[in-house]
Amino acid sequence: MTTSITELAKSLSLSVSTVSRALNGYTDVAPATRDRVAAAAKAMGYRPNPTARRLVSGKASAMGVVLPSLVDEGQFIDSMYSRLLAGVASKIEGTGYHLFATTISSGDPKAELDLFADFIHAGWADALLIVRTRVEDSRVKLAQEAGLPFVTYGRTGSTQPYSWVDADSEEAFRQAARRQAGLGHHRIALLNGESHYLFAQLRRRGYERGLAEAGLSADPALVRDGNLTVADGFRLCRVLLQMPDPPTSILCASDSMAIGAISACRSLNLAAGRDVSVMGYGNSEASSYCDPPLSTIEHRAFDNGCRLGEALLRLLTPGNTGHYTHLEPVELVPRASDGPCIAA
Amino acid sequence: MTTSITELAKSLSLSVSTVSRALNGYTDVAPATRDRVAAAAKAMGYRPNPTARRLVSGKASAMGVVLPSLVDEGQFIDSMYSRLLAGVASKIEGTGYHLFATTISSGDPKAELDLFADFIHAGWADALLIVRTRVEDSRVKLAQEAGLPFVTYGRTGSTQPYSWVDADSEEAFRQAARRQAGLGHHRIALLNGESHYLFAQLRRRGYERGLAEAGLSADPALVRDGNLTVADGFRLCRVLLQMPDPPTSILCASDSMAIGAISACRSLNLAAGRDVSVMGYGNSEASSYCDPPLSTIEHRAFDNGCRLGEALLRLLTPGNTGHYTHLEPVELVPRASDGPCIAA
DNA sequence: TTGAAAGCGCTAACAC
DNA sequence: GTGTTAGCGCTTTCAA
Numbered sequence: 001m002t003t004s005i006t007e008l009a010k011s012l013s014l015s016v017s018t019v020s021r022a023l024n025g026y027t028d029v030a031p032a033t034r035d036r037v038a039a040a041a042k043a044m045g046y047r048p049n050p051t052a053r054r055l056v057s058g059k060a061s062a063m064g065v066v067l068p069s070l071v072d073e074g075q076f077i078d079s080m081y082s083r084l085l086a087g088v089a090s091k092i093e094g095t096g097y098h099l100f101a102t103t104i105s106s107g108d109p110k111a112e113l114d115l116f117a118d119f120i121h122a123g124w125a126d127a128l129l130i131v132r133t134r135v136e137d138s139r140v141k142l143a144q145e146a147g148l149p150f151v152t153y154g155r156t157g158s159t160q161p162y163s164w165v166d167a168d169s170e171e172a173f174r175q176a177a178r179r180q181a182g183l184g185h186h187r188i189a190l191l192n193g194e195s196h197y198l199f200a201q202l203r204r205r206g207y208e209r210g211l212a213e214a215g216l217s218a219d220p221a222l223v224r225d226g227n228l229t230v231a232d233g234f235r236l237c238r239v240l241l242q243m244p245d246p247p248t249s250i251l252c253a254s255d256s257m258a259i260g261a262i263s264a265c266r267s268l269n270l271a272a273g274r275d276v277s278v279m280g281y282g283n284s285e286a287s288s289y290c291d292p293p294l295s296t297i298e299h300r301a302f303d304n305g306c307r308l309g310e311a312l313l314r315l316l317t318p319g320n321t322g323h324y325t326h327l328e329p330v331e332l333v334p335r336a337s338d339g340p341c342i343a344a
Numbered sequence: 345m346t347t348s349i350t351e352l353a354k355s356l357s358l359s360v361s362t363v364s365r366a367l368n369g370y371t372d373v374a375p376a377t378r379d380r381v382a383a384a385a386k387a388m389g390y391r392p393n394p395t396a397r398r399l400v401s402g403k404a405s406a407m408g409v410v411l412p413s414l415v416d417e418g419q420f421i422d423s424m425y426s427r428l429l430a431g432v433a434s435k436i437e438g439t440g441y442h443l444f445a446t447t448i449s450s451g452d453p454k455a456e457l458d459l460f461a462d463f464i465h466a467g468w469a470d471a472l473l474i475v476r477t478r479v480e481d482s483r484v485k486l487a488q489e490a491g492l493p494f495v496t497y498g499r500t501g502s503t504q505p506y507s508w509v510d511a512d513s514e515e516a517f518r519q520a521a522r523r524q525a526g527l528g529h530h531r532i533a534l535l536n537g538e539s540h541y542l543f544a545q546l547r548r549r550g551y552e553r554g555l556a557e558a559g560l561s562a563d564p565a566l567v568r569d570g571n572l573t574v575a576d577g578f579r580l581c582r583v584l585l586q587m588p589d590p591p592t593s594i595l596c597a598s599d600s601m602a603i604g605a606i607s608a609c610r611s612l613n614l615a616a617g618r619d620v621s622v623m624g625y626g627n628s629e630a631s632s633y634c635d636p637p638l639s640t641i642e643h644r645a646f647d648n649g650c651r652l653g654e655a656l657l658r659l660l661t662p663g664n665t666g667h668y669t670h671l672e673p674v675e676l677v678p679r680a681s682d683g684p685c686i687a688a
Numbered sequence: 689t690t691g692a693a694a695g696c697g698c699t700a701a702c703a704c
Numbered sequence: 705g706t707g708t709t710a711g712c713g714c715t716t717t718c719a720a
Contacts, residue, residue, distance in 0.1 A: 002465070004713055015691045020715060030689055047465045051398045052713035056696050060395075062468075079423060089447050098468070101445040103433050121346070121391045124406075124442070230629050256629075263633040285574050285600075289607040291635045348697055359707045364699060374705055396697035400712050691720080696713105703708075 003046045012040050023048070054123070062098040063088075063312050064125030066116060066139070068132040080254070080282055080301050081131060084153060087305020088129065088312070095313060100124065113138055120146050127312050129153065133164075135198045149315040151308055151324070155198050163315065163324040165307045167299035169199055169281070170206035172330040173251060176279055176297060177210025179332060180249040184341035185277060189222040189240050189247035191233060191257050200225065203253055203281075222247050226257070233260025234267075241268055241276070248341045249277035255284040258294055262337060277338035292336035299330045347390045356384050367392070398467070406442040407432075407656050408469030410460060410483070412476040424598070424626055424645050425475060428497060431649020432473065432656070439657060444468065457482055464490045471656050473497065477508075479542045493659040495652055495668070499542050507659065507668040509651045511643035513543055513625070514550035516674040517595060520623050520641060521554025523676060524593040528685035529621060533566040533584050533591035535577060535601050544569065547597055547625075566591050570601070577604025578611075585612055585620070592685045593621035599628040602638055606681060621682035636680035643674045 005023075009016045014033070022029045022037035029037075040046075054060055065085065085101060092099045102119065116139050120128070126149070130139050133154035140158050143150040151163040173190070180188045190207050193200035208218045224240065226232035233252055237260065240247055252258040258280030262272040272278045273292040280287055280296035287294035304326075311324040349367075353360045358377070366373045366381035373381075384390075398404055409429065429445060436443045446463065460483050464472070470493070474483050477498035484502050487494040495507040517534070524532045534551045537544035552562045568584065570576035577596055581604065584591055596602040602624030606616040616622045617636040624631055624640040631638035648670075655668040 006713075016714080017692080017716075018690055021690090024715080028689060033689080049399075049713050050466045050468075051395060051404075052696090053715080054395045054696095055393075055399050055698090055713080056715050058696075082426070085447075098463075098466070099446060100468075102443060103429075119442075122394045122442070124394075124444075230633050234633060259630060260633055263635070266635060286603060286630060289574050289578060289603055291607070291610060350697070360698080361700080361708080362706055365706090368699085372705060377705075393697050396712090397699080398712095399697080399714090400699050402712075689720105692718090694715105694717085696715090698712090699710105701708105701710085704706085 002049070003044045005046070005048065008037075008040060008044060008046050011044070012036060060123055060126050061096055062100055062125045063092060063127050063129065064119070065099070065101045065129040065131065066119060067101055067103040079284055083301035084131070084305040084308070087302040087307075088309040089305075090302075091306050091309025091313065097126070097313075097316075113142070117142055117146075120148055127151070127315050129308055129312060133198055134196045135201060136196070149312075151311040151315065153304065153308055157198065161323050163311045165304055165311060165324075165326045165328065166199075167304060167328045168330050169297075169299065170202040170209075172281065172297045172299065172332075173203040173206035174210040174213070175206075175330075175332055176251050177207045177216075178214055179334070180251065180277055180279070180338065181211065181214030181216055183249070183277065183339060185247075185249035186216060186341070187219070187222060187245065187247040188216070188249040188251065189224070191236050191240075191250060191252040191261065192223060192225050193228055193253045194225050200253065207251060228254035228257055230256045230260040230263075233257030234264045235260070237261035237264035238268065241265065241270065247276075248343055249338065250279070252278065252280050255280035255282040255287045255294060255296055258296065258337070259286065259290055262290065262292070262294070273337045273339050275342065277341070279338050283333050287333075288335065290337075295335045295338040296333050297330050298333050300328055304328050346393070347388045349390070349392065352381075352384060352388060352390050355388070356380060404468055404470050405440055406444055406469045407436060407471050407473065408463070409443070409445045409473040409475065410463060411445055411447040423600075423628055427645035428475070428649040428652070431646040431651075432653040433649075434646075435650050435653025435657065441470070441657075441660075457486070461486055461490075464492055471495070471659050473652055473656060477542055478540045479545060480540070493656075495655040495659065497648065497652055501542065505667050507655045509648055509655060509668075509670045509672065510543075511648060511672045512674050513641075513643065514546040514553075516625065516641045516643065516676075517547040517550035518554040518557070519550075519674075519676055520595050521551045521560075522558055523678070524595065524621055524623070524682065525555065525558030525560055527593070527621060527683060529591075529593035530560060530685070531563070531566060531589065531591040532560070532593040532595065533568070535580050535584075535594060535596040535605065536567060536569050537572055537597045538569050544597065551595060572598035572601055574600045574604040574607075577601030578608045579604070581605035581608035582611065585609065585614065591620075592687055593682065594623070596622065596624050599624035599626040599631045599638060599640055602640065602681070603630065603634055606634065606636070606638070617681045617683050619686065621685070623682050627677050631677075632679065634681075639679045639682040640677050641674050642677050644672055648672050 009019045022034045089099050128150040131153040133152050133156045135157040137156040211218050224236045226236050261278050265272045265276050270276050280294045283296045283298040287296045307326045314320050353363045366378045472494040475497040477496050477500045479501045481500040555562050568580045570580050605622050609616045609620050614620050624638045627640045627642040631640045651670045658664050
């Protein structure tokens with residue numbers, strides 16, 4: 001089936017070591033031998049067994065991404081991570097490393113962590129990408145303990161330094177809140193991610209700073225946590241709009257949520273962009289095609305992925321030292337789903 | 345750093361083999377020894393080195409999915425595959441196998457195939473899932489030649505039998521075409537995937553059969569190929585609607601395309617669901633929240649993923665024989681984006 | 689320039 | 705019950 005180096009050597013009446021050196025481009029083999037070996041290898045369709053190589057080298061020549069489980073939501077990965085990974089993949093490709101994505105899912109967080117530990121120790125990857133970081137992220141702790149190089153997308157509360165890349169969503173939501181205030185809105189809501197994610201805390205902080213800078217007070221009742229899905233955007237937006245004193249502007253932590261929110265407005269005979277101001281986050285493909293086109297925030301997922309890929313590579317480069325951190329600036333993309341406060 | 349079985353054995357003054365047997369639950373070790381070993385292993389944080397295990401067993405204990413590269417589109421994976429993989433993952437989990445997703449991207453198809461071959465021979469996976477099959481699919485050929493078990497999502501033109509799972513999209517588009525005809529439409533268009541994908545050929549065939557059954561003739565000018573993105577749906581729909589004799593009904597090969605199509609209608613001051621009938625495919629989350637809610641076709645991606653997971657597992661079960669094939673039925677999900685032909 | 693030998697960490701016959 | 709030995713496929717000293 002698969003030819004081993006032993007067979008190859010035997011068929012050439014050479015020793016394995018000579019064959020090995022010939023194949024790996026060492027200089028101390030006779031040019032003639034090298035050619036014979038190369039020819040035979042090709043003829044016999046020889047491919048070195050990577051597992052054996054890994055065993056001796058101790059390197060996996062692969063990078064791993066462990067995705068937060070979305071299986072409960074019926075997804076393997078959402079579109080933002082998809083763009084992110086595309087960026088990572090584009091950088092990893094051609095470097096001799098493979099990029100693997102896997103998901104660890106378990107209802108039980110404890111079991112999930114065990115799975116993660118297994119994964120770490122299974123030796124699949126030389127370096128890890130950890131995404132969707134939590135404030136208190138045990139995956140980061142585990143990777144640090146295991147001495148496995150890693151970079152995160154998103155920061156954590158960890159005091160130990162490590163490499164990370166993040167979009168400046170605090171600034172994004174600060175600007176978004178100010179924009180809404182500038183449009184005359186006084187009651188500005190935030191449909192946020194769950195607060196154990198650091199990004200959610202940062203977005204809230206940015207939002208509150210923006211409000212404060214505009215001289216507006218923050219009403220905690222206007223901040224709702226959910227997951228970043230269309231369904232939750234719809235659900236939470238309806239809740240907000242049916243409050244006695246509803247918001248006139250709604251900032252969403254994802255474009256999907258915003259699309260749900262627009263749909264929720266419609267379901268209450270309100271028009272997003274006229275009766276209610278809605279903003280998303282992510283500048284997803286869908287955002288420019290929905291009705292009304294979504295005002296959102298560009299956070300360059302693909303580019304961030306590229307940065308992550310570079311950081312991973314750097315981690316594995318012998319001479320590397322220190323940690324790589326990168327805070328990607330964001331940019332408002334105003335379209336038609338938000339506008340002046342008509343109640344004003 | 346990582347404790348090896350040798351160190352463990354040494355610290356216990358036992359032989360490696362005894363330790364190995366104790367750890368692997370063989371019966372021929374003294375209960376007392378077993379306990380000592382277990383305790384020491386725990387204390388020293390011993391974890392068997394999976395690479396070494398793989399080398400001796402010849403098994404990777406992993407399944408691999410090689411995703412078609414969407415890097416050019418800035419994506420790692422699209423949402424349909426995401427749902428599919430969630431299903432696969434849910435079945436694989438807890439079986440001792442890992443599920444890896446990786447993408448092979450290269451502008452050059454030849455290079456892409458080389459990458460695929462490398463991947464196959466790199467011994468990462470015991471079985472492969474191949475998705476987005478083409479009529480002539482060299483990946484299938486390669487896997488067959490390499491003797492690596494695999495299952496495809498989608499069929500191919502291959503004459504060799506193999507395991508596959510597919511949604512019955514031929515039937516789906518037959519029904520969709522008939523539905524549109526039943527609503528009084530005469531000029532029914534198809535925004536299809538690229539025709540080297542078998543699914544695209546099947547959908548077209550179903551569409552043509554549906555038209556024929558309704559006594560309608562097929563106009564090749566009404567069938568356009570593109571990729572399954574919002575952008576292409578938008579672009580192609582505009583082309584269609586600006587024809588001298590435009591269609592009144594547009595069937596799309598994906599929900600994303602349909603959302604693009606709805607947006608294209610709007611851009612021409614036409615209302616989908618009233619002036620133009622639009623149908624999607626996939627019943628994505630977004631489809632029920634867009635405006636108008638999308639009439640689409642449910643093809644149960646998650647469930648299909650479960651079937652794929654089962655097929656993969658079956659492939660790796662010693663006693664398995666024959667091939668597993670599953671054609672998943674589909675179901676129309678009528679909502680508001682299609683309707684009677686007003687020109688009629 | 690080549691070969692012999694050791695070893696990566698583990699499992700599995702086979703002896704004792 | 706436990707230890708000895710061999711071997712998975714490869715790389716890498718070290719001698720020759």
